[in-house]
Amino acid sequence: MASTETVDRITSTDRIFDELFARIVGLDLLPGTKISETDVAKSFGYSRQPVREAFTRLANLNLLLIRPQRATIVRPFSRDLIANARFVRAAIELEVVRTAAQSRNVAFDADLKASLRGQRDAIAAEDTKAFHDLDYDFHRLLCLSAGRPFAFEMIAANKAQVDRLCMLSLTSTEAMQTLYEDHDGLVQALFGQDAEAADRILRQHLNRLDPIIDAIYTTHKGYFEE
Amino acid sequence: MASTETVDRITSTDRIFDELFARIVGLDLLPGTKISETDVAKSFGYSRQPVREAFTRLANLNLLLIRPQRATIVRPFSRDLIANARFVRAAIELEVVRTAAQSRNVAFDADLKASLRGQRDAIAAEDTKAFHDLDYDFHRLLCLSAGRPFAFEMIAANKAQVDRLCMLSLTSTEAMQTLYEDHDGLVQALFGQDAEAADRILRQHLNRLDPIIDAIYTTHKGYFEE
DNA sequence: ACACGAAAACTTGCATACTAGTCAACAAGA
DNA sequence: TCTTGTTGACTAGTATGCAAGTTTTCGTGT
Incomplete structure (x- = not known):
């Protein structure tokens, strides 16, 4: 951006x-929380102006909802917005892995392998925070490997919408293990230049969020719009 | 947005x-043109503030380049930005047509057919403007047919970057005919629920811009960055 | 004629004041 | 008790002025 x-x-x-x-x-600010330009300006020690511009940017990412002359609130979760964000993210990332598989660029192979190793270690240590960071980096590496660093910016923008929701769900060791196996399979598909397998594995990988999101919808309905 | x-x-x-x-x-403002908050504010009869916010939005779309304390210019064409925009647009639209083919929604079939008819008429009348408008609508219909209206917003945002460049290229009747045939093939693939064919045709369709963009790069290098 | 330097004329980022509109609280009346 | 109307405390949108930095201009000296 x-x-x-x-x-x-x-x-x-x-x-x-x-x-x-x-x-x-990080859900430090929960969905629906009222947030005023004036208050934020005071707490940061700036004037309203830069706060206002930051608000505009966050609203563009669908993280804030600016309601003229009423108030600005942290945008509640929206099943529609989440579905849209996931669709776009999936579309881009699928094309990324197909590209990476078809036109191999070995320059990032070592990084990918190192990331997988790191993920194994994080699982062994049951360090969900480290795993999450490595996961973020892994998907960035996929974009780099496809020669499309910009694609990751788009993915990240859409991920944010889903990430804050998934903060509500604890990541179990088993879940991490499953995600790791997806990553591993994805890397093997890339190395084998098997675009079809990469497509299939990534679809399954991204779809693993379905039950998690549904579960959060039932347990935290108050954070959703309406 | x-x-x-x-x-x-x-x-x-x-x-x-x-x-x-x-x-x-519309290339009324050419790439590289200097454009100042104050001047625009005067010409519109508003203050700098709303102009400034409009500038920010346009900069987010990569249509303006705000250079602090220097000047804001209409962003020159960039081969990188264009490639990125096309990649993202293609990724999203490919997933759209695959979705539309696999989970058929006949609600928009009539609209798609009507659009094709309109395109034939525009070609017969050699009305490039009408054809362009119909083309825009056709791709929107594809998104609607896939149940992803939001996807078109993303496509449109990325299209803008390419559209203003293609304003420099005259659309011939033959070119329109080719594009029409792509559209027609795409609709047939959708109706036949042939996601693979839809994928193939759309890729070819979007790739038709390659030689056009290359040609403009050589004939209008002055509008490109650096 | 040319190189150089200072100053003036720009630029956007930020601060502050004002306007118009929304909402909530509260008092008055039924 | 409940409804209703008014008032005041909010909100974001807009206008304007100042600060900091860049570019251009133009005059001066060689």
């Missing part, structure tokens, strides 16, 4: 955006 | 955004 050309210096808006983004995705 | 929930009233920012968007995509 950011300019790819100039080394934009970090502005107040950037700082506020980053901080709020982390708080929202 | 806009909120899907409330009927947001149209703000000054919206008006300025829409107008500038049309001017940029």
